[in-house]
Amino acid sequence: MVEGMEQVIGRLVADAAPVRRLRPPILRAVLWLVAVAAIAAVAILWFSNLEIFARRAEDPRLAVELAGTLLTGIAAVIAAFELSLPDRSGRWSLLPLPPLALWIASSGYGCYRHWLRFGPEGWAIGESAHCFVFILGASVPLAISLVILLRIAHPLSPLRVAAVGGLGVAGIAAFLLQFFHPFDVTLMDLGIHAAAVAIVVAVTAAAGGRRTA
């Protein structure tokens, strides 16, 4: 063993204060999701019109889209917590892909149906500005709290962890949007939703993807 190695080991041993083991990633993910659900439930009960929502939710397409957004959010958050640990497989990043495909397909079908009904007007920008601001606004506190928790593990691939976490945040924000957004989406709306989701993923990755220390 060379001299330098001895020195490094000596210093690390001297610095070896007791540490608190991280709880299992699935438990940490569930705790975060439960906290978000509790806050979201209060906001929904106070600010959203549940009658309109219940009427809209009778449409099977919207029900599928809701399931797609929520499952994407949950799966991506669980995957991000798993990926933040050194010994977990990179394949965890594939977990949110099936619900993401469901989300994209159901939204795409929704705006295709809208276009059939309204023709070229189906291209107009509907209530997108509102949705855009909602997705970004709801994502900021979610992303900040999630990135703080994920970085406790000092992930070895911080960019990937933050990007997957960002997808989870965007999925949850898009799910919550449906409670405050009593409109069918147009193609432009869908594009703007996608842009908002992409911005959330990119900003979370840029802000949370740097190496710690």
Next chain:
Amino acid sequence: MVPGDPSEDATRGEEWSRWMAAAQDGDRAAYERLLRDIVPFIRAVVFRQHRAADGIDEVVQDVLLTVHKVRHTYDPARPFKHWLAMIARRRSIDVLRRRSRRHAHEIADDAAYETFADPAANRHLEMRAAAEGLGEALASLPAQQREAVELLKLREMSLAQASKVSGRSVAALKVSVHRAIKSLRKQMVESWRG
């Protein structure tokens, strides 16, 4: 560790797992045993990635620092060797990428040894020759300044890593590197002026 016997390998892995669990609870003796024992294993993993002995110790030390930083993420119910190997592999790849990025900016230029008609063009060559004297200038620095330059500039460690390796505070390292650069600049300017 001699690889080969799977049962011995498994026993060693379980032992490391117990030592790490003890280290997480603050047992420094177990931690020291563990760090000494895992160096050959880390070296073997790093060697498989690099296929060259050159610079391996630097990567091994980087892996040890990372193990130290993320030791709270180890779950004693899971295999320790896998946890360690993943860290070693990941850090190796990062170092290889960093090196290849550095090499991408370095071009072997035979023409650089020619003398050009334009005096301004020759200045580049003269500076290149003077750069060879940089090693000597570096050697002439006081030990603490030289160490700061080596860790922060040549090995591209972060201030936190360099502080851990050298056992000196971040502020002291910053002062040393600042003084070292100032002194090197002065020496190089003097050598160019002849």
